Each structure stands twice: as C-alpha cells, then as structure tokens.
Amino acid sequence: MSILKRALAMGAAAAAVLTLASGPASAETTIALLVKNLGNGFFDAANKGAEEAATELGDVKIIYTGPTQATPEGQIDIINSLVAQGVNAIAISANDQDAVVPALKKAMDRGVTVISFDSGVAKAGRQMNLLASATKLIGDQCLKMASDLLNGQKGNVAVLSATSTATNQNAWIEVMQNDVGMYPDVNLTKVVYGDDKQDKSYTEAKGLIESDPDLKVIIAPTTVGIAAAAQYVEDAGLVGKVLVTGLGLPSEMINHVKSGAAPAFALWNPIDLGYAATTISYNLATGKEKAEAGGELSMGKLGKVKLDDDLSGPMAPPFVFDASNIDEFAKVY
Numbered sequence: 001m002s003i004l005k006r007a008l009a010m011g012a013a014a015a016a017v018l019t020l021a022s023g024p025a026s027a028e029t030t031i032a033l034l035v036k037n038l039g040n041g042f043f044d045a046a047n048k049g050a051e052e053a054a055t056e057l058g059d060v061k062i063i064y065t066g067p068t069q070a071t072p073e074g075q076i077d078i079i080n081s082l083v084a085q086g087v088n089a090i091a092i093s094a095n096d097q098d099a100v101v102p103a104l105k106k107a108m109d110r111g112v113t114v115i116s117f118d119s120g121v122a123k124a125g126r127q128m129n130l131l132a133s134a135t136k137l138i139g140d141q142c143l144k145m146a147s148d149l150l151n152g153q154k155g156n157v158a159v160l161s162a163t164s165t166a167t168n169q170n171a172w173i174e175v176m177q178n179d180v181g182m183y184p185d186v187n188l189t190k191v192v193y194g195d196d197k198q199d200k201s202y203t204e205a206k207g208l209i210e211s212d213p214d215l216k217v218i219i220a221p222t223t224v225g226i227a228a229a230a231q232y233v234e235d236a237g238l239v240g241k242v243l244v245t246g247l248g249l250p251s252e253m254i255n256h257v258k259s260g261a262a263p264a265f266a267l268w269n270p271i272d273l274g275y276a277a278t279t280i281s282y283n284l285a286t287g288k289e290k291a292e293a294g295g296e297l298s299m300g301k302l303g304k305v306k307l308d309d310d311l312s313g314p315m316a317p318p319f320v321f322d323a324s325n326i327d328e329f330a331k332v333y
C-alpha cells in the first residue's frame with residue numbers, strides 16, 4: 001500500500017472510531033412535553049397534538065411527563081433528569097415562572113432547546129413562550145362571561161384558580177382585576193386556589209359559597225377548577241343560585257352545561273397548543289428556525305406565531321362554548 005493510501009485508510013479508521021465514540025448518528029429529535037401535572041385532561045389533549053406533530057415530522061419522539069402535584073419542585077427534578085437522558089428539547093408549562101429558571105438555564109447550557117407553552121417561564125429560562133391566546137383577551141373574556149351570567153344585576157363574583165404560583169392564571173387574574181371597571185355589575189371579591197386538584201378545588205368552591213351568601217358567580221380559569229366547582233354546585237342543589245364560568249374542556253363540561261350549573265365557558269384548542277409547541281421545539285432544536293423579537297415562528301399547518309420583545313407570542317383568541325355547540329366540541333377535546 002502506498003504511503004498516501006495507508007494515510008487515507010488510517011484517516012477513515014480514525015473517523016470510524018470517532019463516529020462510534022459519539023454514538024450512532026441518529027436523526028431522531030426527542031422532545032419532552034413537561035406539563036404542570038399528570039392526570040389533567042387539558043394536558044392529555046395537548047399531548048395528543050404533540051403526537052400528531054411528531055407523526056407528521058417523522059423523526060420525533062415525544063416524552064410526555066410531569067409531576068403528580070402541580071409544583072415547581074417536581075418540575076425541577078424532572079428537568080434535571082431529562083437533561084441527563086439527553087433530550088433535544090423541553091416544552092414546559094410552568095408551575096412557577098422563576099423557580100424553574102436555573103434548571104432550565106443549565107439545560108440550555110447543555111444544548112437543550114427550551115420553550116414554554118400555556119404557562120410561561122421568565123425570559124431568562126427559555127428561548128420563546130407560546131401563549132394559547134393573548135393574556136388580555138382571556139382575562140376580559142372571563143369578566144364578560146361573568147357579567148353575562150349576572151344578567152343585568154350587580155353581584156359578587158369570586159375566582160377559583162389553579163396554584164398560587166401558576167404564571168398563566170395569575171396573569172389572567174391580574175387582567176380581571178385591572179379591567180373589572182369595564183363591567184360595573186361584576187363585584188370581584190376573593191381569589192382562592194384549588195391547585196388543579198379535583199378534591200381541593202371542590203372544597204374551595206364549597207368554601208367560597210358557604211362564606212358568602214351573596215355570591216352569584218364563580219370564575220374558574222382552570223379546566224380542573226371549573227369542572228369541580230360546577231360539580232359542587234350540582235351536588236349542593238344550587239344550580240341557578242350560583243353560576244360557574246371560566247375556562248373548561250368541553251368533554252369535561254358537557255354535563256355541567258346541560259345541568260345549567262355552567263351555562264357558558266371558554267377555551268382554545270388544547271390539541272393545537274400541543275401541536276404548535278412541538279413543531280416550534282422541533283424547528284428550534286434542529287436549527288431550522290431561531291426565536292427573535294419581532295420575528296415569526298412556524299406552527300406547521302397552524303400558520304405562524306409572531307414574537308414580541310419578551311419572545312412571547314399568542315395563538316388564537318379564546319372560543320366560547322355553550323348549549324349551542326357543546327355536543328360538537330365535547331367529542332373532540
């Protein structure tokens with residue numbers, strides 16, 4: 001063998017060793033959908049959308065994960081183990097916008113793409129934040145539905161939220177508190193927290209009603225809270241006396257719409273939210289796109305999302321469900 005040929009052969013062997021050392025070249029992108037808590041139908045629907053996007057993209061594996069309780073500590077443990085497993089991207093719905101930042105920063109330092117969706121992370125801890133809808137639209141929609149249920153009378157309205165640190169619910173409640181003057185019939189009283197647990201939300205709804213004989217409407221801007229509150233109103237025989245509204249999953253609310261406990265509520269398509277979060281994570285992780293203030297990111301078949309200076313962007317406006325359309329949507333999510 002000539003010296004040149006021998007050198008080329010050695011080069012090829014060295015390259016083969018290098019390839020083996022870094023593991024077989026794999027085209028698969030692993031994306032973790034890290035949700036507030038498991039056992040929540042809203043996130044199960046988002047996961048359906050994530051799986052749809054993965055099938056379309058072809059070379060994506062989804063890890064659907066979250067703590068059993070909606071706590072930031074539970075999410076931090078999971079972030080650390082996802083990084084150790086070598087995932088390519090994490091799309092998180094955060095239980096606290098600040099507490100998860102150090103763990104997510106470490107993940108990004110290790111080359112993991114991080115986005116937040118649904119419930120955002122502070123700017124330092126992610127590359128972009130996908131909002132289901134504009135925050136102001138959601139808060140104002142909740143006030144409008146409460147006002148409609150008051151039907152021209154002035155009345156006490158209380159809020160049953162998720163956890164006290166949830167980014168999304170806190171932002172919507174802040175809008176409600178700032179904009180309540182637009183609805184002089186709505187007298188916002190207190191805010192309580194059911195932690196996105198069915199039993200705690202049920203007990204908190206009971207507490208709200210028992211502590212205020214003049215309470216007319218409960219706004220629960222959480223799919224877990226609204227279903228639990230409507231269930232309590234039915235169980236206590238209070239349908240028509242206290243009305244429930246907020247943000248709910250049609251499949252979980254259909255019976256409560258029909259009973260009259262929750263005549264109208266709003267939401268967006270949670271399947272689309274999971275689909276978009278996955279598509280964006282994939283495009284960022286594979287270097288096809290970059291998140292920039294004022295720029296746009298593709299959500300595949302759902303179009304594009306425009307990013308503001310906070311690198312946040314909203315999808316579609318919230319949609320109202322009531323007796324006229326609940327049968328149709330309850331079949332979908």
Ligand code: RAM
Pocket residue numbers: 036040042043093118119162166168196221222223224247248
């Ligand atoms: C619950 C969660 C989620 C929120 C919905 C409306 O499922 O708190 O974050 O977006 O409600």
